[in-house]
Structure formats: structure tokens, C-alpha cells
């Protein structure tokens with residue numbers, strides 16, 4: 368009967384269960400801006416929850432794309 372040559376170290380044995388507790392996070396798409404967001408939580412991109420604006424969201428200048436910069440310059 369085949370027998371393992373050496374005892375598996377604690378570290379090597381425990382590595383098998385290292386990822387057991389990791390649960391992939393579920394996400395849904397926001398109905399107003401259709402970006403991926405956590406369900407049952409206010410959308411971090413547009414501040415909507417159940418179709419109602421709950422939180423005002425500021426857009427940082429670094430995050431705003433070149434299209435927003437053009438729009439801002441036209442408005443002035």
C-alpha cells in the first residue's frame with residue numbers, strides 16, 4: 368500500500384483551506400446610471416437608491432473625463 372514519504376507540514380496542509388472563507392461579492396447594476404454597484408446600498412456613482420436621489424455625489428476633477436472638461440469650458 369502506498370504511503371506518503373514525508374509528513375505534510377502544518378503550513379502546507381493549512382494552505383489548502385486558506386481560500387475557504389472567501390466569498391465572491393455580489394453586485395447589481397444601478398437602474399439610473401447602470402453602473403455596477405452593491406445591492407441594497409446607495410449607488411456610489413450617482414447617489415440613487417430605489418430610483419430616488421438620496422445623496423449628492425461630487426465628481427472629482429481627476430475622475431471627470433475629457434468630455435466633462437469640454438462641457439465645463441463651453442459653459443463658461
Ligand SMILES: [Zn+2]
Nearest residue numbers: 397400410413
Ligand atoms: Zn447609479
